[in-house]
Amino acid sequence: MELNEQIKIETDPIYQKVSKVIPQIEWAFHAPLIHKINKLKKEKNAVVLAHNYQTPEIFHGIADIAADSLALAIEAEKTNADIIVLCGVHFMAETAKLMNPNKKVLLPDMGAGCSLASSITGKDVRMLKEKYPSVPVVTYVNTSADVKAESDICCTSANVIKVIESLGTDKVIFLPDQYMAKYVQTKTKVQIISWIGTCIVHERFSAQEIDDIKKQNPEIVVLTHPECPPEVIAASDFTGSTSGMNKYVKDNQPNKVMLVTECSMSDNVQVENPNVQFIKPCNLCPHMKTITLPKVLDCLENEKNEILIPEIISRKARKAVERMVAIGRSH
Ligand code: 13P
Ligand code: SF4
Numbered sequence: 001m002e003l004n005e006q007i008k009i010e011t012d013p014i015y016q017k018v019s020k021v022i023p024q025i026e027w028a029f030h031a032p033l034i035h036k037i038n039k040l041k042k043e044k045n046a047v048v049l050a051h052n053y054q055t056p057e058i059f060h061g062i063a064d065i066a067a068d069s070l071a072l073a074i075e076a077e078k079t080n081a082d083i084i085v086l087c088g089v090h091f092m093a094e095t096a097k098l099m100n101p102n103k104k105v106l107l108p109d110m111g112a113g114c115s116l117a118s119s120i121t122g123k124d125v126r127m128l129k130e131k132y133p134s135v136p137v138v139t140y141v142n143t144s145a146d147v148k149a150e151s152d153i154c155c156t157s158a159n160v161i162k163v164i165e166s167l168g169t170d171k172v173i174f175l176p177d178q179y180m181a182k183y184v185q186t187k188t189k190v191q192i193i194s195w196i197g198t199c200i201v202h203e204r205f206s207a208q209e210i211d212d213i214k215k216q217n218p219e220i221v222v223l224t225h226p227e228c229p230p231e232v233i234a235a236s237d238f239t240g241s242t243s244g245m246n247k248y249v250k251d252n253q254p255n256k257v258m259l260v261t262e263c264s265m266s267d268n269v270q271v272e273n274p275n276v277q278f279i280k281p282c283n284l285c286p287h288m289k290t291i292t293l294p295k296v297l298d299c300l301e302n303e304k305n306e307i308l309i310p311e312i313i314s315r316k317a318r319k320a321v322e323r324m325v326a327i328g329r330s331h
Pocket of ligand 2: 089113114115116117142199200201202227285286287288
């Protein structure tokens with residue numbers, strides 16, 4: 001069979017799914033790359049784990065697992081593949097490596113950072129531990145392995161309250177997201193000592209923006225991520241992790257919804273929920289958007305951009321992530 005025909009047969013069914021969110025003219029560029037990457041995955045026994053903020057051509061075209069950061073960590077541990085290509089940001093690839101240290105973990109763009117992860121260092125955590133001796137440190141997975149290594153346990157937005165309350169203390173240090181810390185404080189009696197980090201995507205939403213959209217769309221359901229500022233969360237109907245939002249839409253099928261989060265999230269959820277109307281004011285995560293199909297192909301073909309973590313750090317950081325995974329999801 002001719003190559004073009006083969007590409008068409010393989011990718012047309014994918015395009016039928018995503019045609020509402022990817023213009024046909026763009027698909028002509030994506031289809032051959034999707035075909036090549038999927039073929040290479042089989043040849044190399046590789047798996048693509050993608051975060052919910054990845055573009056629809058990655059999320060629906062090449063991902064074997066597409067999920068929130070908690071599920072990505074869990075799936076990274078379970079996989080039998082020899083190579084994991086992490087379509088997401090650096091801390092997610094590091095977490096995958098921590099969970100499955102014998103696998104080759106590749107990140108298509110090593111510059112894919114995160115404003116939360118870069119807001120704090122291992123040294124900062126040591127300083128906090130000196131200031132608050134015997135207070136346990138709960139660290140959001142959006143941090144470097146260095147920071148995780150200084151922590152008692154990790155959490156994600158899908159289990160933060162469950163993790164904090166599992167410790168049985170009246171105080172915890174929670175790092176590094178100040179807005180998530182404020183949100184958590186409204187949900188638990190445990191006293192939260194926080195840090196000053198913010199997510200550059202979620203901090204830009206305002207309550208005014210939400211109110212204006214609600215006025216124009218009186219029946220709209222507004223879902224927020226816990227990295228949003230408190231007044232934005234207060235203006236919403238539901239707050240949860242990216243997979244929590246996805247599940248909310250799937251289970252409730254609202255007529256109209258707005259996901260107050262990264263732009264690709266609405267596109268990806270819309271594909272699976274064709275009867276729901278999405279109102280889409282959103283902010284792009286410049287880090288997530290560094291990951292593209294040509295970069296995925298290049299990194300898998302040449303097995304480049306491998307994540308390596310010094311053993312002295314990974315041993316300690318792994319413990320903090322494993323403790324979190326053992327606790328699981330809140331709902
Ligand atoms: P989730 O853990 O909800 O997938 O969020 C990760 C993230 O980076 C949100 O900005
Ligand atoms: Fe980090 Fe925010 Fe991007 Fe998530 S959306 S990866 S928290 S900068």
